[in-house]
Amino acid sequence: NAGVTQTPKFQVLKTGQSMTLQCAQDMNHNSMYWYRQDPGMGLRLIYYSASEGTTDKGEVPNGYNVSRLNKREFSLRLESAAPSQTSVYFCASQSRSGRASSYNSPLHFGNGTRLTVT
Amino acid sequence: DAKTTQPPSMDCAEGRAANLPCNHSTISGNEYVYWYRQIHSQGPQYIIHGLKNNETNEMASLIITEDRKSSTLILPHATLRDTAVYYCIVRGPYGGSQGNLIFGKGTKLSVKP
Numbered sequence: 713n714a715g716v717t718q719t720p721k722f723q724v725l726k727t728g729q730s731m732t733l734q735c736a737q738d739m740n741h742n743s744m745y746w747y748r749q750d751p752g753m754g755l756r757l758i759y760y761s762a763s764e765g766t767t768d769k770g771e772v773p774n775g776y777n778v779s780r781l782n783k784r785e786f787s788l789r790l791e792s793a794a795p796s797q798t799s800v801y802f803c804a805s806q807s808r809s810g811r812a813s814s815y816n817s818p819l820h821f822g823n824g825t826r827l828t829v830t
Numbered sequence: 831d832a833k834t835t836q837p838p839s840m841d842c843a844e845g846r847a848a849n850l851p852c853n854h855s856t857i858s859g860n861e862y863v864y865w866y867r868q869i870h871s872q873g874p875q876y877i878i879h880g881l882k883n884n885e886t887n888e889m890a891s892l893i894i895t896e897d898r899k900s901s902t903l904i905l906p907h908a909t910l911r912d913t914a915v916y917y918c919i920v921r922g923p924y925g926g927s928q929g930n931l932i933f934g935k936g937t938k939l940s941v942k943p
Binding site (some may be wrong): 716747752753755756757771802804818819820821822823824 | 864866871872873874875876879917931932933934935936
């Protein structure tokens with residue numbers, strides 16, 4: 713099992729360009745998340761998808777859109793990149809069955825996409 | 831979600847136990863304590879979580895005080911590979927955003943030879 717796979721690993725964009733960060737998981741997890749991490753800070757939630765077909769905003773959604781393409785894939789799109797979006801982006805997945813106990817299941821993270829916007 | 835307070839950094843000698851404290855004095859009755867770590871340039875890795883009782887797994891032990899206002903993560907025999915940032919997170923069973931984990935700045939643990 714590859715776990716959570718993110719592509720690309722590195723990306724440089726110019727201000728105003730668009731791009732999509734890809735995330736795929738092979739653990740049959742229902743929930744998926746996108747976080748960003750800036751230097752010296754913890755992770756901040758951008759968007760999440762509790763199950764296939766649903767998405768919701770997290771703490772810092774402005775400037776981003778997401779698509780839960782199917783159960784495996786959850787993509788993050790920057791329509792018009794800005795220097796403030798320079799960050800490391802992490803995707804995570806979680807097994808959630810709908811039972812309350814499953815909300816405590818651990819998140820599994822990918823190894824990140826390092827994005828620089830100039 | 832309750833906030834947590836952790837020391838920004840700690841050192842530990844290789845082979846010794848690493849005890850990482852976390853204060854969560856505003857924790858409510860149904861909130862869990864989670865620990866994750868992040869080794870340089872990698873995604874966060876789940877370590878352990880608990881509600882009231884002490885927990886142990888193959889990676890670590892979690893000791894939660896009786897009043898639940900603080901906890902300690904114990905790595906029994908720290909190795910150089912345990913050098914990482916350790917995050918203590920408190921979250922209710924449903925979370926503020928469908929189970930969202932709110933990461934603070936964590937404790938940077940440096941294991942030294």
